[in-house]
Amino acid sequence: MVTKSKYLRKVSKYLLFISCLIFSSRYIYFCLLNYSILYKEFNLEKEYYNESNNTLHRYDNIRRRNLRHGLKISSSSYHDNILDEDYEYVNKSSNKVNAVLLMLVRNWELPYALKSMRSLEDRFNHDYQYDWVFLNDVPFDDAFIEATTLMASGETKYALIPSSDWDKPDWIDDDYFEERLNEMERQNIIYGNSKSYRNMCRFNSGFFFRQKILNQYDYYFRVEPDVEYFCDFPYDPFQVMSQQKKKYGFVMTLVEYESTIPTLWKTVRDYIKQDKKQTIDTDSELYQFITDWNDIRTPRSRVESTDRYNMCHFWSNFEIGDLNFFRSDEYIRFFDYLDSSGGFYYERWGDAPVHSIAAMLLLKESEIIHFDEIGYLHAPYFTIPQSNYFQLKHRCICDQLEESRIDFSGISCLTRWWKHGPGKKFMRETYQL
Numbered sequence: 001m002v003t004k005s006k007y008l009r010k011v012s013k014y015l016l017f018i019s020c021l022i023f024s025s026r027y028i029y030f031c032l033l034n035y036s037i038l039y040k041e042f043n044l045e046k047e048y049y050n051e052s053n054n055t056l057h058r059y060d061n062i063r064r065r066n067l068r069h070g071l072k073i074s075s076s077s078y079h080d081n082i083l084d085e086d087y088e089y090v091n092k093s094s095n096k097v098n099a100v101l102l103m104l105v106r107n108w109e110l111p112y113a114l115k116s117m118r119s120l121e122d123r124f125n126h127d128y129q130y131d132w133v134f135l136n137d138v139p140f141d142d143a144f145i146e147a148t149t150l151m152a153s154g155e156t157k158y159a160l161i162p163s164s165d166w167d168k169p170d171w172i173d174d175d176y177f178e179e180r181l182n183e184m185e186r187q188n189i190i191y192g193n194s195k196s197y198r199n200m201c202r203f204n205s206g207f208f209f210r211q212k213i214l215n216q217y218d219y220y221f222r223v224e225p226d227v228e229y230f231c232d233f234p235y236d237p238f239q240v241m242s243q244q245k246k247k248y249g250f251v252m253t254l255v256e257y258e259s260t261i262p263t264l265w266k267t268v269r270d271y272i273k274q275d276k277k278q279t280i281d282t283d284s285e286l287y288q289f290i291t292d293w294n295d296i297r298t299p300r301s302r303v304e305s306t307d308r309y310n311m312c313h314f315w316s317n318f319e320i321g322d323l324n325f326f327r328s329d330e331y332i333r334f335f336d337y338l339d340s341s342g343g344f345y346y347e348r349w350g351d352a353p354v355h356s357i358a359a360m361l362l363l364k365e366s367e368i369i370h371f372d373e374i375g376y377l378h379a380p381y382f383t384i385p386q387s388n389y390f391q392l393k394h395r396c397i398c399d400q401l402e403e404s405r406i407d408f409s410g411i412s413c414l415t416r417w418w419k420h421g422p423g424k425k426f427m428r429e430t431y432q433l
C-alpha cells in the first residue's frame, strides 16, 4: 500500500514537472513572439518616419532651387505651383470670400478666447479682416464683448443660441440618461458624466449652421479657446476652399475613443441601408478611409478588410467648412437619423466623428482638403508643416515637445489619409499603393 502511494506521488511529481516545463516554454515562446512583433513594429515606425523626413527634405532642396515655385498644397503633390507669390489665393483684399471666423465659447473662457484670437489675427486675419461670430448658450457679458471686439481686426457679432437648439430634447428618457451618465463615469470616460458637453456636441453636430447670425455666410472657420497657430498662413484658406470648390478642410486626423460611440457605426450602417436614394457609395476611397484597418505603415495585411469603423476622424476643433454642405437636405437627414437614436445623450457621440463620417458618405474625395501648411495646437496635440524651408519662410514658432506631434504618432490617421485621400501622390508612388 505504502509503496503504491509513493509510486503515485513520484509519477504526479513528474507529471507536474513536465506540465510546468510545457507551460513555461509556451509562456517564454509567447513573450518572445510578442517582443519580436513589438520590436519589428517599432523599427517599422522608425523606418517610415525617417523615410518621410528624407522625402520631405528632398523636396526642400527642389524648392530652394526654385523659390518662385513655392510650396505645395496638400491636395496633390509637392510640385504644385499654387503658392507662387503673386498667386490669387494670396490676394489680400479683392478676392475675399463670404466667410466667418466662428467661436462657440463661455464667458469664463475669455482669456483663452483672446489667446486664440490673437494668434489667428497675427498669423492670418489681420491681412483680411474677416468677421468673427461668437455663439453662447447664455448671453455674453460686457467684458467679453469689449475685449473680443478690441482684439478682432474685422467686425464682431454675438448671438445667443435658442434653447431648442442647445438643450436636451424632451423625448430623451431622463432615468435612462442618468443611468448612462453614471455608467460612463464609472468607466472613466472623458466627459462621460457631463450633460453640457453632450449639449455642445449635439449642437456642433446638428445646429451651429442653423443659427440665424450665420445665414449671410458661405464658409466658416471654427476656432476654439486656448489654441495656437504656429506659422504665418501662406494663403487665405477661405479662398482656397472657394476657388477649389472644397467643402471640408482639416489639419489633424486621429482615432476616436471607442467607448464614447459604441453604437454610432451601427446607426450609420442602418442609415445607409434605409437610404432610399441609395446615393452612398461604400466602395469609395473615402469609405475605405474610415473602414480600412491598415495604413501605409502596415504594408502587410494585419486585419482582413472589414466593414467596421476604424475610429478615424478629423479633429473638429479646427475645421474650415462650407456652411451650405451642412445646410443641405442630405446632411440634415443624416443628422436627424443619428439624433433620433438618442446616441448624443445615452452615449457621448462627438461632433468630430459625426462630421467626418458625414463627409465620407456625402462628399466627393476632391471636396475634402488637408491644410498641411497650417501649424496648429489644441492641447495635447499639435501639427506643423514638416519642411524646414517652410518653417523659416513662414516664421513658425513651436515650443512643443516632439512627443505631442500628432502626424506620425500611433493614434494618427494621417498615413491612412495619404493612402485613401486625394493628396500625397508621391507617397502612393513610393509605396506602390
Ligand SMILES: Nc1nc2c(ncn2[C@@H]2O[C@H](COP(=O)(O)OP(=O)(O)OP(=O)(O)O)[C@@H](O)[C@H]2O)c(=O)[nH]1
Pocket (backbone or CB within 6 Å): 103, 104, 105, 106, 109, 135, 136, 137, 138, 196, 197, 200, 223, 224, 225, 317, 379
Ligand atoms: N457656450 C458654451 N460653449 C461650450 C460649452 N461647452 C463647451 N463649449 C465650447 O465648445 C467647444 C468645445 O469644448 P471643449 O471643452 O474645448 O471640448 P474638447 O475640445 O473636446 O475638450 P478640451 O478642449 O480638451 O477640454 C469650445 O469652443 C468650448 O468653448 C458650454 O456649455 N457652453
Ligand SMILES: [Mg+2]
Pocket (backbone or CB within 6 Å): 224, 317, 378
Ligand atoms: Mg477644446
